Amino acid sequence: VVANVNPKFLFEALVPRGAAYQEERGTKPIVRAGETRASLFAHAPAQLSWRLGLSSDARLDVGLSTEVGSEVVFRVAATREGGARETLLEERVTGAGEWLQRSVDLSRFAGTAELALEAESPRPGAVAIWGAPIVSGDRRGGSFLRMRCPGRRERRAPTSPGAGSG
Numbered sequence: 270v271v272a273n274v275n276p277k278f279l280f281e282a283l284v285p286r287g288a289a290y291q292e293e294r295g296t297k298p299i300v301r302a303g304e305t306r307a308s309l310f311a312h313a314p315a316q317l318s319w320r321l322g323l324s325s326d327a328r329l330d331v332g333l334s335t336e337v338g339s340e341v342v343f344r345v346a347a348t349r350e351g352g353a354r355e356t357l358l359e360e361r362v363t364g365a366g367e368w369l370q371r372s373v374d375l376s377r378f379a380g381t382a383e384l385a386l387e388a389e390s391p392r393p394g395a396v397a398i399w400g401a402p403i404v405s406g407d408r409r410g411g412s413f414l415r416m417r418c419p420g421r422r423e424r425r426a427p428t429s430p431g432a433g434s435g
Contacts, residue, residue, distance in 0.1 A: 290336075290396045299398055301334050302367040306400035308332075313341055313390035313397050320383050324406030327375035329384065332368030332400030339364060339395040344387040345371075347378045354385075368400050375404065 289297075294311035311317060335341045345358040357373050375384070384404070388397030 299334070299400060301332070301365065301400070304368060306332055306368065308334075309386070309399045309402060311388060311397050313388040313393065313395045315388045315397060316385055317387075317399075318383055318385040320381065321404060323375050323378050323380065323382055323404070325376055325379040327379065327404060327406035329373040329375055329402065329404050330370070331373075331386075331402040332370050332398075333360065333362050334365040334368055334398040334400060335362050336396045336398075337364045337366055339392065340390055341395050341397045342389045343397060343399075344385075344389075345373050346385045346387065347375060348383045348385075349378050350381045375406075 290310055290312065294309070294315060294317065296307065296309055298305050299308040299310070309317060329345060331345075333343050340361065340363045342359065342361050344356055346354055346356045348354045357375075358371060360369070360371070362369060375382070378384075386399055386402065388395075390397070
């Protein structure tokens with residue numbers, strides 16, 4: 270007896286939500302609405318920070334996203350050396366299947382400052398994604414934010430040519 274079998278259903282795998290993000294934080298190419306960006310990701314609650322030298326026209330360009338069905342509050346904050354911490358962007362993102370592109374003015378932090386990308390969620394462990402985070406300005410021309418992961422080499426989040434320029 271030969272059964273009529275549809276070959277499309279010979280193999281099926283169930284992958285739990287968030288399985289693509291096993292590490293607490295990291296870098297990887299992520300696709301949203303057909304656009305791939307080298308990205309940073311972290312499980313909420315999270316804070317990623319860098320000490321940077323910023324020019325007088327510095328800005329951060331970044332795409333925000335989450336896993337479908339997740340809700341994440343993203344914050345961008347900066348602290349000038351010896352100054353108070355300032356929140357520059359706070360945005361709630363729900364189930365983004367696309368990149369929500371944002372540009373944050375960093376010019377008032379010219380000199381040395383700490384830049385922080387933060388994420389919170391009502392569901393701990395939700396994945397926050399920062400697509401192609403680039404700090405640019407007159408002296409820099411564009412700098413990729415780098416992230417150190419314990420036990421791993423430093424990796425950078427590059428982007429496609431021309432992204433974040435201007």
